Amino acid sequence: MKIVVCIKQVPDTTEVRLDPKTGTLIREGVPSIINPDDKSGLEAALRLKDEIGAKVTVITMGPPQAEKALKEALAMGADEAILLSDRAFAGADTWATSSTLAAAIRKLDYDLIIAGRQAIDGDTAQVGPQIAEHLNLPQVSYVEDLERDGDSLILKRVFEDGYHKVKVKMPCLITTLSEMNKPRYMSVSGVLDAYREKEVIKWTLDDIEVNKEHIGLKGSPTKVKKSFTKGAKAAGKKFEVTPQEGAKIIVEKLKEKYII
Amino acid sequence: MNISEYKGVYVFVEQREGEIQKVSLELLGKARELADKLNEKVTAVVLGYDIKDDLNELIYYGADEVLYTDDELLKVYMTEPYTKVLSEVISANKPEIVLIGATAIGRDLAPRVSARIYTGLTADCTSLDIDEENKNLLMTRPAFGGNIMATIVCPDHRPQMSTVRPGVMTICEKDESRIGDIKEFKVELSEKDVNVEILEVVKEEKERINIEEADVLVSGGRGIGQPDNFKMLKELADLLKGQVSASRAVVDAGWIDRDHQVGQTGKTVRPGLYIACGISGAIQHLAGMEESEFIVAINKDPGAPIFEVADVGIVGDVNKVVPLLIEELKMSSVKEEKAQK
Incomplete structure (x- = not known):
């Protein structure tokens, strides 16, 4: 079985804080991580590899430093890693990102493509389904459980009010939720392998066949018109008092506002 | 085109x-x-x-x-x-x-x-x-x-x-x-x-949680210390005719079901009253609740970002403040009833 896992290197947004004075993001010192939903997708692929044997290829589109995320994936147990990096890809929205990734994946052999449901820096959940459409594959998103059944997969597809148990024939694309598993840590021998034995394959625009009108900023139907930080709302009053006084203050304020 | x-x-x-x-x-x-x-x-x-x-x-x-x-x-x-x-x-x-x-x-x-x-x-x-x-x-x-x-x-x-x-x-x-x-x-x-076959459709018959529709939310974060303390928040929420919600940290830790999660990856809420209990206020969380009309925050750490959006902030141990708050609310409602009589 051949599995391609799409991952994204993202800033750990849970570590981001706002500068209370300027209202801007403090980006310094924010670590880069493999996006959590993607990491669970990788873990799901590695479990299939452990159980039934599979070749796991990870792929990412990003700047040269995204190689670090691929090294981590190799250290976790992936067999092959591809970094898709070119200035021509820069500024892509989800449409252009998915068309670029789809073009790269077309060069690979695969039974199953796994992408995380969404990235924590963009939260769009669009790239997975869009890759599936570009490759004309069936898609199942929001997957929380997966099991192989011959040339098909049996999946648990989650909704707000329940779930569907579905069966889909491979090749197909699924998007995974971080709730589905707890990704393994890198092993020492894995780290050694990742840095000594395994190479990250680097592809640029010249390595893939893609319509040049469908990549990067130019191939992106959506454009960012402006971005801004929400002006922080003025903080109210903060009381450093005993718990008893604290409780009284809350009740008073709620009465003042006619909430109780 | x-x-x-x-x-x-x-x-x-x-x-x-x-x-x-x-x-x-x-x-x-x-x-x-x-x-x-x-x-x-x-x-x-x-x-x-x-x-x-x-x-x-x-x-x-x-x-x-x-x-x-x-x-x-x-x-x-x-x-x-x-x-x-x-x-x-x-x-x-x-x-x-x-x-x-x-x-x-x-x-x-x-x-x-x-x-x-x-x-x-x-x-x-x-x-x-x-x-x-x-x-x-x-x-x-x-x-x-x-x-x-x-x-x-x-x-x-x-x-x-x-x-x-x-x-x-x-x-x-x-x-x-x-x-x-x-x-x-x-x-x-x-x-x-049809390229995906549906084998089974399961409706989850949990208690219907719709924190987006609640007018009062009592929300718990890591600061409450342990999952069991959600009972205390539930009691407070019941007194205020509200519901219990939570931060991502405690949902991820499995203390409470994901339906309760407020924030960028959870739900956006704008109740009349939001009481943040032991929630530090990661920006993802703030994004999901800062439009609430009135925000009360209780947190040990005076530097917690949640205080930046709170209308009333109490610096203190949430596990001490909330039980006392429950008592105060009970007392004040008893007083009111007496006054009405």
Whole structure:
């Protein structure tokens, strides 16, 4: 079985804080991580590899430093890693990102493509389904459980009010939720392998066949018109008092506002 | 693409078991406002099986016309049949704007459709408006975990597509005197369009948690120390006729079900009263609750970012303050009852 896992290197947004004075993001010192939903997708692929044997290829589109995320994936147990990096890809929205990734994946052999449901820096959940459409594959998103059944997969597809148990024939694309598993840590021998034995394959625009009108900023139907930080709302009053006084203050304020 | 051919604001109306979802009515409210600015029509698009009965409701809530496709294969949501029908509706009618709820269905369907028809899609918008200069749709959404807002446009492709967060837009007042056309849109669907087989549909019969609709939320974070302390928050919530919600940290830790999660990856809430108990206030969390009318925060750490958005902040141990607060509330309600007598 051949599995391609799409991952994204993202800033750990849970570590981001706002500068209370300027209202801007403090980006310094924010670590880069493999996006959590993607990491669970990788873990799901590695479990299939452990159980039934599979070749796991990870792929990412990003700047040269995204190689670090691929090294981590190799250290976790992936067999092959591809970094898709070119200035021509820069500024892509989800449409252009998915068309670029789809073009790269077309060069690979695969039974199953796994992408995380969404990235924590963009939260769009669009790239997975869009890759599936570009490759004309069936898609199942929001997957929380997966099991192989011959040339098909049996999946648990989650909704707000329940779930569907579905069966889909491979090749197909699924998007995974971080709730589905707890990704393994890198092993020492894995780290050694990742840095000594395994190479990250680097592809640029010249390595893939893609319509040049469908990549990067130019191939992106959506454009960012402006971005801004929400002006922080003025903080109210903060009381450093005993718990008893604290409780009284809350009740008073709620009465003042006619909430109780 | 001649973008001037594209007219009208279309809303994908999501139904589950025949029941129209609230987010779709919210979208109709927003679509009405956008269409009035553009001087165009609002069209509600409904896909399902045996759904013809309630379609007038959509007119009452702001649509000028309803297009429906009725087919057994559309009874339960499946990606491909829905994508095929919605893509055909768009190709045949050339709408200028298409709005879809950012639900587990909408966020599966919308990207697939946008890739098929080659147009832009902006996810999880919290604000939509029309650019007065060129009539483009201005789609504003949170990014980077919630504290950067980005306004996105789709200048050269049509339709301009957007998914919209549930609970953000306002439903129009129901007006039963409104009239409009209800038309069938026929699409040939066959088993060939089904590439994912549904083996089982499971409705989870949990206690219906809808924190987006609560007027009072008592929300717990890591600072409450242990899962058992949610009982104390529940008691407080019951006294205030509210519900319990939670931060991502405690949901991830398995202390409480994900339905309770407030924040960028959880739900956006704007209750009348939000009591943050032991929540430090990561920007993702703040993004999901800072529009609440009145915010009370209780936290040990005087430097916790939650205090930046709180109307009243109590620096202290939440496990001491909340039981005392419960007592105070009980006492004050007893006093009131006596006074009324």
